[in-house]
Amino acid sequence: MIRHHLILRVVTKLLIGPIMLFALYVQFHGDYSPGGGFQAGVIMAVAFIIYGVVFGLATVQQVLPPWLVHKLLALGVIIYAGTGFASLFLGYAYLDYGAFSPAHPEHGQHWGILAVELGVGITVTGVMVAVYYAFAARTPMLSDEDW
Amino acid sequence: MEMLIDIVLFSMMVATALAIVRLRSLFAVVMLAGVFSLLSALLLVTLDAVDVAFTEAAVGAGISTVLMLSTLALTSRSEQPSAKAGLTPLLVVLVTGAALVYGTLDMPSFGDPNAPATTHVAPDYLERSQHEIGVPNVVTAILASYRGFDTLGETGVVFTAGIGVLLLISGLRRRRRQKGEEE
Numbered sequence: 001m002i003r004h005h006l007i008l009r010v011v012t013k014l015l016i017g018p019i020m021l022f023a024l025y026v027q028f029h030g031d032y033s034p035g036g037g038f039q040a041g042v043i044m045a046v047a048f049i050i051y052g053v054v055f056g057l058a059t060v061q062q063v064l065p066p067w068l069v070h071k072l073l074a075l076g077v078i079i080y081a082g083t084g085f086a087s088l089f090l091g092y093a094y095l096d097y098g099a100f101s102p103a104h105p106e107h108g109q110h111w112g113i114l115a116v117e118l119g120v121g122i123t124v125t126g127v128m129v130a131v132y133y134a135f136a137a138r139t140p141m142l143s144d145e146d147w
Numbered sequence: 148m149e150m151l152i153d154i155v156l157f158s159m160m161v162a163t164a165l166a167i168v169r170l171r172s173l174f175a176v177v178m179l180a181g182v183f184s185l186l187s188a189l190l191l192v193t194l195d196a197v198d199v200a201f202t203e204a205a206v207g208a209g210i211s212t213v214l215m216l217s218t219l220a221l222t223s224r225s226e227q228p229s230a231k232a233g234l235t236p237l238l239v240v241l242v243t244g245a246a247l248v249y250g251t252l253d254m255p256s257f258g259d260p261n262a263p264a265t266t267h268v269a270p271d272y273l274e275r276s277q278h279e280i281g282v283p284n285v286v287t288a289i290l291a292s293y294r295g296f297d298t299l300g301e302t303g304v305v306f307t308a309g310i311g312v313l314l315l316i317s318g319l320r321r322r323r324r325q326k327g328e329e330e
Contacts, residue, residue, distance in 0.1 A: 026201075031282040034197040036290060042205040049213055070313070077306045080299050095295040106281035113282065113291040120302050127309030128210055134317035135217035 005054070012054045019047040027121050031110065037117040041124025048125075049132045057136045069130045076123025083115045152193055160186045171226045177215040184208040198286045 026033075027040035052060035084095040092099035097112025163183045167176050184207030191200035255262035272289055280288040290298055 030287050031284055033284060034201050034286070036198070036287050039198075039201045039205050042202075042210055046205070046209050046213075049210075053213065073306055073309050077302055080302050084295075084299070095299070097292060097295075105279075109280045109282065109288075109292055112295075113280075113287060116291050116295065116298065117287075120298065123302050123306050123309075127305050127312075130309050130317075131312050132213065132217065134312055135214060135221070138316065139217070139220040 008054055012050055016047050016051055019043060019050070023047065023121075027117065028114065030117055031113060037120025038124055040117075041121040042128055044121065044125045045128030045132070048129050052132065052136060057133070061133070064129065066130070066133055069126050069133065072122055072126035073130060076119045076121070076126060078119070079122065080116050080119030083112060083119065087112070149193060153190070156186055156190050156193070160190075171228065173219055173224055173226055174216075176226075177212055177219065180215065181208045181212040184211070198284075 023040045023044035023046075026035035026043060027037065030036035030040070048060055048064055051063070083097075087096050087099035088094050090099040095112070095116075097110075098105035098108045100111040101108035160183060163179050163186065167179050167183070170176050170179070184203055188200045188204040188208065191197075191203060255264075259265070272293065273285060276282065276285050276288040276293075280292050282288045282292075
């Protein structure tokens, strides 16, 4: 690992936690404030990408190995489509969230929106990190002078 | 006040765009493109489109900058100076710009209650979403519930794009073939 940029490394380590927390806030507070799965997914991916940019690809791939990222890509779509099938098997239309709480359709809507937004978030995180891995894996680390 | 903010933001965007055209160092160009994205995110905030501004800031300024930098690392870091004088491009840009400005003359003015965008389904969604969905953020209600199928398709598009990039440039297949040859 390259041992330079002390300030960058310290600040990055301090920032990654809050970035992930903010991503979770955007994810699960999307019903009440701006944001949702797409934005939260990107922010969560940024937490991993910034770690990779500063500490190197090998280090971030120890935390989030590529095979796991590839599974995450599909997992999000499965969660979203699965929510639709769940409502289908409960006797409602596809993606009709009223199915999850027949007595209080509003609560069902909340559950459904949380589930599909989670699916969107996981897929977007997976895609962003996978694209970053794909690009970064092709180049050796550049020295500062080369930029 | 809003007029002043708009003028400041737009002139900063124009200055950024001019700097992007003039600069030869692609690293600086990528950084300025990020700045341009942030400025347009601010513009969207003044239009009260916070969800879009959020996306623009996260995707346009954040992820694309990183991806452009990764691409730069794969290719060259400075632009080749072009030998030709740029009169034709200037003409194309001016004509396109004039056509776009001419197009805006027919558009309804900003915030017009009789504009097609605000008379069709929007009032219906605004009226129904509070008691049908019960989610304060109407954008989320429309995105995830009323337009759930669209968003499912959108997620599918993101997924497909990710798989496509993986197949094209991650070299998964090449690695597997090499492994096969070793065996």
